[in-house]
Amino acid sequence: MKHIPKLLGYLKPFKSKIALYFFTTLLAIVFGLFSFGMLIPVLQVLFNGDQKPQTSGTGFVTRTTNFINDFAITHGKLNVLFYIVLALVITTILKNLFVYCSLLILNPIRNAVMRQLRDDLYSKTLSLPIGFFTEERKGDLMSRMTNDVSEVEVSILSVVESLIRDPLMILFTLTTMLFISPMLTLFLVLILPIGGLAITKVGKSLKRPSNQAQEQLGEMLANVEETLGGMRIIKAFNAERHQQLRFRHINNTLFRIRNNIAARREAGSPMSETLGIIVVSVILLCGGYLIFSGKSSLTGAFFIGYISLFYNLITPIKSLSQSFYNMQKGSAALDRIQELLQAENTIVEIPAAKSINSFNTSIELKNVGFSYGKKEILKNINLTIQKGKTIALVGASGAGKSTLADLIPRFHDVSSGEILIDGQNIKDLKIYDLRRLIGVVSQEPILFNDTLSNNITLGTGGMNQQQIEDAARIANAHNFILKKKEGYETFAGDRGSRLSGGERQRITIARAVLKNPPILILDEATSSLDTESERIVQEAINVLMQNRTCIVIAHRLSTVQHADEIIVLNHGEIIERGSHNDLIELTGTYRKLVEMQQLK
Structure with a gap:
């Protein structure tokens, strides 16, 4: 619930429209009460219209009864009934007109808030560093941006209408009831909070299972995403049953949680209705006593009208109780959304960041170290890459080649040391300008479902x-x-x-x-291709590398023999460097790697 004020902050640009919604809702309620109020004069005319006006009493009921009886005697019961029915039709039409107007105002506001929330989530996702996506499962992130957002729309924003309309409805109805019978209404106001406490207690118990349900939806989406991406492997290893059991476990857990939520949520409406019937029964007894004993000016027509108004009061009370359940349920989804929106972005641009429009001299890595959590990935990296030169990064899997290359465009930030481009620390540069200087061709080509x-x-x-x-x-x-x-x-x-x-x-x-770009990071792009495709792609890469500063992450060493310098990494440290011929003569790690690949 603590994040709901932040969500309501999205409503600030719509203050004038919300005020207009408030006004139209108010008019709808007033005309609705008039419609209900027409029941009283109808009953009065039908059953007591020929009675002479009472001469004593100054209360609202007495004055109204006298007026109706006097009017019926003067103009005739049928004429009075016609005017009352006409007023009933007009007030009902006006009520529904203003209800429609209020919905026309509210729905675009709600849709605009959801649009902005989705935009903010997507924008935040794009701004987060690559390291964030290695910790979080894609399916869970997708669930937050789809299922959780939909849950917020259904469970919280839909409640906004109820939170404005229902309290007004309750207030105006109680005020009208107070005019009819202050004693009964005072009694009503005293006993209603007891039911409210019971409903509140049930509602608060919804948040924990609702949060579990949203997490399970994220797990399910992640599982489906993995299955679709790995279908070839699943079938090749006859792993269909294994994957089915994994999915079924998640699905069954979600089934149990949702049943738990439904059982608690659905208790609200019957509970409030039962409490309402109990209250009505008490009111019938008390009202009947007041009428029969003559201790009140309350008449039969007004008492029936009072009961009708109370039934009219039950609807907004039930709606508010349901809204409270929904808010508890939706707040779990909102917490997950806010967790993403408030995720720390470790790659930040300083306020006085400098522009850079060209690359002129060199890239320098000075005593660079990088840690992922407590695990040290790179340590004490010192490397200078002159403009126009090609540097190859070589090493076993997990040696730190890709991580080292990712530091230059600031996909990650160094944990120690610094990286300079033309003598300027890349942390002092505008990120957009820095990345505009760098092109990336990855080992796995990433294309989007576009032309x-x-x-x-x-x-x-x-x-x-x-x-x-x-x-x-x-x-x-x-x-x-x-x-x-x-x-x-x-x-x-x-x-x-x-x-x-x-x-x-x-x-x-x-x-x-x-x-x-003047700088090219090339994660060897031909290692997974057939011979003919490799030849065509390699020709294109050779043309691309001309007159550029290239950092090549090498998987097949035969493709980097002509690099100006080969950097050999092992456990995050540079252990050898030099040209291909120099490193072969050194008979070290590089030579062993070359010989191993030649044997293959």
């Missing part, structure tokens, strides 16, 4: 068709694109599923060519 043209222009913008095609030609992609039925407007499919591995890789190379 090939848009995949090539990703992040660049403003490029014309000729520039796109020129980049594709350099990447050896133009010809295969033209063979597609829709050419550059062909959709790549989910993660590029409609293209072969070599085609996907060439599109990512075309993307880097179009960006034309």
Whole structure:
């Protein structure tokens, strides 16, 4: 519940519309009460219309009864009944008109809040460092951005209508009832809080299981995402039953939690209705006593009207109790959303960050160390990369090659030491400008379910068709694109599923060519391709690397023999460095790695 004020903060831009909603709701309630109030004169005319006015009494009931009786005697019961029915129709029409107007005002506000919440979540997700996504499961993050947001909309924002309308309804109805019978209404006000306490206690018990349910939904989505991504492996290892059991365990847990939530939530409406009937029974006894004993000016018509108003009061009370349950349920989802919105972004730009528009001399890593939690990944890295040179990072899996490369565009920040570009610490530079200088071609090509043209222009913008095609030609992609039925407007499919591995890789190379960065980080992109695709892609990479400063993460050492310097990493430390020939003569780790690959 502590995060609900933050959610309500999204309503600030709509203060004037909320005030208008308040006004239209108020009018709807007033006309609604008039509609209910018409029952009293109808009964009065039908059963007591020919009685002479009472001469004593100054109360509201006495004055109203005298007025109705006098009017019926003067104008005739049928005429009075006609006017009352006409007033009933008019007030009902006006009531429903204002109800409709209030909903027309409220729904766009609610939708705008949800739109902004989704935008904020997506923007926050994009701003978080890469390290965050290694800790969190993608399925859980997707669940927060979809299921949790939907839960907030249904459980909390839908309650906004109730929180404005129902208290007004209760207040105006009680005020009207107070005019009819102060004694009965005072008694009513005293006993209603007892039921409210019982409902509140049940509602508070909803939050914990609701939070568990949202977490299980995240687990389920993560499991489905893993299954869809690893379907080939699942089938190859006959692991369908294993995956089915995993999913079934999560699904059964969610089943039990949701049943628990439903049992508690659904107790609210019957509980409030039962309490209402008990109160009505007591009111009937007390009201009957007052009428029969003559100790009150309350008449039969007004008493029936009073009972009708009380039934009218039960609806908003039930709605408020249901809203309280929903808020408890939705607050668990809101907590998970706020946890993401408040996640710490460790890659921050200093207020006085400098612009950088070109790369002129060198990249320097001075005593660089990097730790992931308590685990030290890199330590005491000293490296200078001159402009136009190619540096290859070599080492066994887990040696720290990719992590070292990721430090340069600030995908991670160093734990110690510093990285300089042209003598400036990269932490002092604008992140956008820094990354504009760097192109990345990853080992696993990442494409989006968009046109090939848009995949090539990703992040660049403003490029014309000729520039796109020129980049594709350099990447050896133009010809295969033209063979597609829709050419550059062909959709790549989910993660590029409609293209072969070599085609996907060439599109990512075309993307880097179009960006034309002075610095290129190349996670060897040919290691998983067939011979022909490897040849075509390697030709494109060779063209891409010309006249650039390149950092190559090498998996197959035959591709980096012509690098200006080869850096050999082991357990996060540089253990050897030099040219291919120098390192072969050294008969150290590099030579062993080369010989092992030659044996393969």
